[in-house]
Structures are given as structure tokens and as C-alpha cells.
Amino acid sequence: MNKPYISVVIPVYNESENLEQLYQRVIAALDKSDKPYEIILVNDGSQDDSYDQLNELQKRRPEQIRIIHFNGNFGQHMALMAGFERVRGEIIITLDADLQNPPEEIYRLVNLMEEGHDYVGGIRKNRQDTFFRRYASIINNWLRYKMTKIRLSDQGCMLRAYRRALIDLMIASKETSLFIPAQAYRLSISPAEIEVAHDARKSGESKYNLYRLLRLNFDWMTSFTLLPLQIFTMLGLFISMLSSFFVVYLFLRRIIIGPEVEGVFTLFAIVFFLMGIMLMGLGIMGEYIGRIYQEVRHRPRYVIRKIIDDTNE
Template structure:
């Protein structure tokens, strides 16, 4: 069997309505490229007919299609990680199954990879998402650039290409709550970006609501920087200094003016503010402790139900 040049990794969760068109367009694009390729679908606990369709794709092209079937829903990034641990290609491309990133854009990423870039990110042009979704992504991008040294124009675009070396490093990292594009950026020697077309979702609904986007941002920040803890420590020191100065002022007023009742509500306001700061700090520390707790549990990151692949020629 010829050495595989490109491995396409596609996580799937309840995408029954999009899979047939995705498979047809993907095979047409990659067959036209002419170099040996494979596609690895990870069925992330879909409750519709996605699993049945993936099996049909495997039966049609067993030498090209491989299917990883989870026994539950472990999340998009774990679905990608499972495929990363099994890819055979020289370059690995990640692609969502919703057709918002057209498979016809893959050659753009491969062209940049052939120029020596080992992590190529897609940058969505004329993004076809709601206004609220676009501004939420801009906010997350801003927070990531402010708190980390990771520089990506569009971190939410999953149409990306990585060298085998970068993917192997990601697989060895053992991360549990991670953000793969950011992790790849840390391991890449020469990252790059290219503009790609962004289409409206062909069918179905987005699997990322605002809560999941917030959770993803927590994983990104707590997984790659200690800046939030450092900022909270600095702010706590400033609050402590301000509180000490206030106590001194109040003590002097007590000695000079005598007992006062007018400042009682001011003191309550200051107290409530400091209590809220402490609660935020406890939550922030809890995020970091929670990540450490998940790591020491040593539970498997995902569990397979079935693996469909034909490796007879290897």
C-alpha cells in the first residue's frame, strides 16, 4: 500500500443530514488531488443515523475510510484526539462535519503545508454565523491573546492542517481538557494561516451553545497560562492595601471626630465587594484544581465501542 500523504479527521455528532453530501464532496476533492489519503470519522455518541451512514461509507471504500465509534459522548476534542492517535498520513487535516467549512478548501491548507508550515490554520472569510456568535468569538479571541502567547486570527475554525510531528506531540501530551488548535500552536515550529470560505450550516444545529463556548475558553485559559491567578493575586494585594488604609482612616476619624453612623452602609458596600472578589478567586482556583483532579484520576479519556478499519496491506 502506498504511503498515505494526508489523513482527514472528522468528528461526528448527530450530523445525519450532512454526512452524505460531506462524503461525496470530500472524496471528489481528495481524489482530484491525486495523492494517497484516508479519512477517519469519529462517531462521538450520535443518537441519530450517523453511525449507520459511517458504516456504509466504510463498506464503500474500506481502504480509504476508517471509523472510530465511541460508546458515549466525550466531546469534539476527544473525538479528534482519538483519531490523532491512529492517523497514518504525513499531514493531518481536521474538518467539521457540518459543511460550514467546505472540504473543497482543503487544498489551500495543503499548499501552505507544502511550503514548510507545520500548523496551518483556516481563517474564515465572510463568516456565516449569528451576530451574537461572532461577537462571542471575538471576545474569546481577545481574552486568549491578552492572557496567553498564542496568536491565532480565528481560533474557532476547525479546518486546520498539522504535520505528523505536531500531531504526535499532541497525542503524547495526555491532555484531558484541552483546546487542540492552541496546543498545536505551542508545538509548531512554523505556524501559518490561510483564508477559507465559510458557508451557512447546510442542516441541523450547532453543537456549541454559549455555555460550551465559555467552558472551552476556561479550558484554553487555564490550560495555557497562570495569568488569571497572577492577576487575582495582584488585585488581592491592592485590595488588602486599600482595606488597611481605610481602617487607618476610620480609626483616625474615630479618635478625632468620635462615633459616626453615616459610614455604615459604605462599610457594608466595601464588605460585599471584597466578599464577591473572594468568591471569584475561589472559583478561579477551583478551575485549576479541577484540571489537576481530572489528571490524577487516571480515567480513560474516551471508550471505544467499535473500530472499523482495513489495514491488511500494512
């Protein structure tokens, strides 16, 4: 078998209802060109029958399909990294298994890469998501740019293309809390973006609930900027100065007017407000300390249960 030119990495988590159609459409899209390719499907600890289905799909195209089974759920980005560490192609495509990004768009990204870019990100056109998901994404993209200056128009789109050299740089970083699209954009020499189609989910449910989305945002925030800590440092200095003036004011008022009991509840409100800010600041500081703790333990980012690879390479 020729060495693949294109590697498609697809993380899979409880997507048994979509796997057959995913296989048919990805194969059909890639077979339209004579460029050699491989498909790496990474089972991120699925609880449905994705394990058996993936094994059966691999038997249909054993020289082109490789399967990686995790022994638990390590997250989408770790599933991608497992695939990245085993790709053999020069251009690497990432794709979701839910078919919201049509596989038929793959060669549009490949063509743009062949123009000289080392990273191409997809921008979902006419997003088929809920009102909350669409506008939360807009706000999140704006915040990310303001905090990190990384110009990702759509960080939630999984249809992306990477040059092999860029993948090697990300593998060498060895970070455990890794936000791949932003990391690739930062390391890229010639990034580009392209609008891609976005369909409604065919079946099943989104694996990103509100909690997971919040965790993802904390990942990129703590991975790429110290701005939250710096904001709370400046806020702390400002409140300290304001409190000093307030103490002087209360002291002079007591001397001039005498003891007062009015305003006790106002003082309680101010105290609780300041306590809330302090706890929020401690929480953000804890996020950064937690990231450091994860890195210094040097635990494996993921654990592989089984690899099915009949490529003989």
C-alpha cells in the same frame, strides 16, 4: 493499498442530516489529486442515526474510510485525539462535519504545508454566524492573545492542517484538558494561516451553546497561562493595602468625631463587593485545582465502542 499521504479527521456528533453530502464532497475534493488519502470519522456518541449512516458510508470506500465509535460524548477535542492516534498520513487535516468549512479548500492547506510549514490554521472569511458568535469570537481571540501570547487569528475554525511530527508531540502530552489549535501553535516551528471560505450550516444546529463555549474558554485559559491567578494575587494585595488605610481612617475618624451610624449601607456594599471578588477568585482557583484533579486520576480520555477498519494495516 499505498500508505496515505493525507489523513482527514472528522468528528461527528448528531450530524446525520449532513453525512451523505459530507461524504460526497470530501471524496470529490480528495479524488482530484493522485495523492493517497484516508478519512477517519469519529462518532462522538451521537444520539441520532449517525452510527448506522457512518457504517454504511464506510462500506462504499472500505480501503479509505475508517470509523471510530465512542461509547459516549467525550467532546470534539477528544474525538480529534482519537483520530490523531490512528492516522497514518504525513499531513493531517481536520474538518467539521457541518460543512461550514468547504472540503474543497483542503488542498489549499496541503499546498501551503508543502511549502515547509508544519501547521496551517484556517481563518474564516465572511463568517456565516450570528452577530453574537462573530463578536464573541473577536473578543475571545483578543483575550487569548493578551493572556497567552498565542497568535491564533481564528481559534474556532476547524479546517486546519498538521504535520505528522506535530501530531506525535500532542499525543505524547497525554493531557485530558487539551485545546488542540493552541497546543499545536505553541509546539509548531513554522506555523502559517490562510483565509478559507465559510458557509452557512446546511442543516441541524450548532453543538456549541453558550455553556460549551465558556467551558472551552476555561480550557484554554487554564491550559496555557497562570495569569488569572496572578491577577487575583495582585488584586488581593491591592485590596489588602487599601483596606488597611481604610481601617486607619475609620479609627482616626472615630477618635476625632466620635461614634457614627451613618455609612452602614456603604460598608455593606463594600463588604459584598469584596465577597464577590473573593468568590470569583476561589472559582478560578477551583478551575486550576479541578484540572490537576483530572490529570492525577489518569482516567482514559475517551472510551471506544467500536472501530471499523478494513484497510488491513
